[in-house]
Amino acid sequence: xGWLTNWRRKRVLQRxxxxxxxxxxxxxxxxxxxxxxxxxxxxxxQLVILFLAEKQFAGAGGIDLTDRMRVCxxxxxxxxxxxxxxDWYSGWxxxxxxxxxxxxxxSEVDEAGVLHEWDDELxxxxxxxxxxxxxxxxxxxxxxxxxxxxxxxxKLDMLSGEPNGVPPLHAGMDRRAWLVALDGAxxxxxxxVERGKETWLDPYAxxxxxxxxxxxxxxxxxxxxxxxxRYPDLYEQLKLFYRQDPxxxx
Ligand SMILES: [Zn+2]
Numbered sequence: 001x002g003w004l005t006n007w008r009r010k011r012v013l014q015r016x017x018x019x020x021x022x023x024x025x026x027x028x029x030x031x032x033x034x035x036x037x038x039x040x041x042x043x044x045x046q047l048v049i050l051f052l053a054e055k056q057f058a059g060a061g062g063i064d065l066t067d068r069m070r071v072c073x074x075x076x077x078x079x080x081x082x083x084x085x086x087d088w089y090s091g092w093x094x095x096x097x098x099x100x101x102x103x104x105x106x107s108e109v110d111e112a113g114v115l116h117e118w119d120d121e122l123x124x125x126x127x128x129x130x131x132x133x134x135x136x137x138x139x140x141x142x143x144x145x146x147x148x149x150x151x152x153x154x155k156l157d158m159l160s161g162e163p164n165g166v167p168p169l170h171a172g173m174d175r176r177a178w179l180v181a182l183d184g185a186x187x188x189x190x191x192x193v194e195r196g197k198e199t200w201l202d203p204y205a206x207x208x209x210x211x212x213x214x215x216x217x218x219x220x221x222x223x224x225x226x227x228x229x230r231y232p233d234l235y236e237q238l239k240l241f242y243r244q245d246p247x248x249x250x
Contacts, residue, residue: 009086012053018045018071026071029143032221033075035249040082047078050086056093063099063136073097073139076148077132079221080156083243088156094131101135123147126154128163145202146218153217157210165209173240181233186212200230221246 023045027033036044051074059065073095081088104125107117123138124147132155138147157163165182169175186209192199193206205215219227220238224246228235239245 009050012050013046016049016053018048019067022067022071023075026068026075030072030075032079032246035246037249044075044078044082047082047086048074051078051089054086054093055089055095057095057097058131060096061098061100061102063097065097069097069136069140073134073148076139076146077152080149080152080217080242088159089152092129092131092155096131096133097136097139098133099135100137102133124151126151126158128158146222149218149221150214153214154210157213163208163210163213165213167213167241169241170243173237177233178237178241181231181237182209182213185216185231185234200226217242225250 033041033044048071052070055074057065057070057073077089077095078086101121101123103119103121105117106120107115109115122133123135123142123145125133127133132151134147134151138145154163156167157165160166160168165186166175166178169178186206189199189201189212190206193203199205201215201219205212216227216231216234217238220235220242224235227238228247235247
């Protein structure tokens, strides 16, 4: 990003504020926001202002988007990039919000050349190079998942191509250490799911390493201590990647 972007951002920050009332009501129920230091909160607010200026929200399915909704989504989307910066979300602009879960049509041609078509019901979707699509109901009312962090973690993963659970790692990070930690945790998790064991994370995380990365990213921010206890090696890697130590905030 060049000087023009920096200049624009400076101007946006000079001219915009998040109203205290809107911030408070958007952050209500988001425990991880309350744990941030004052400096971190200030930084997050600035990111949210820039995020709202640079991304385009669109309501779908008859929803009327309010400032509170936009801020609530922006707050959660910006937490993962608090120490990375908004450029990690560049290359796309749209955020589409449905009132509830939404249907998408899928199709796939199998090895025999037969076309399969079906409908999926989703709470969120991140399209490569395209928008993030969210269910407001899931974003606001489902405490068991954090669909916003989930989809935005996919966006970070997609920065390095086909989503595979490996976002672009920083200089000085050890790719092998990441792969060993991710793979170890993922394989152990898949085994537990296969054996029908009750799992701490959503069994959906067993679908693919990219899903595991998105789900463990939710846990990293929402339940950092438990994440660190269960997956110490992966927690360490996530800490290096996100440049945050959420467990230390508690
Ligand atoms: Zn996902």
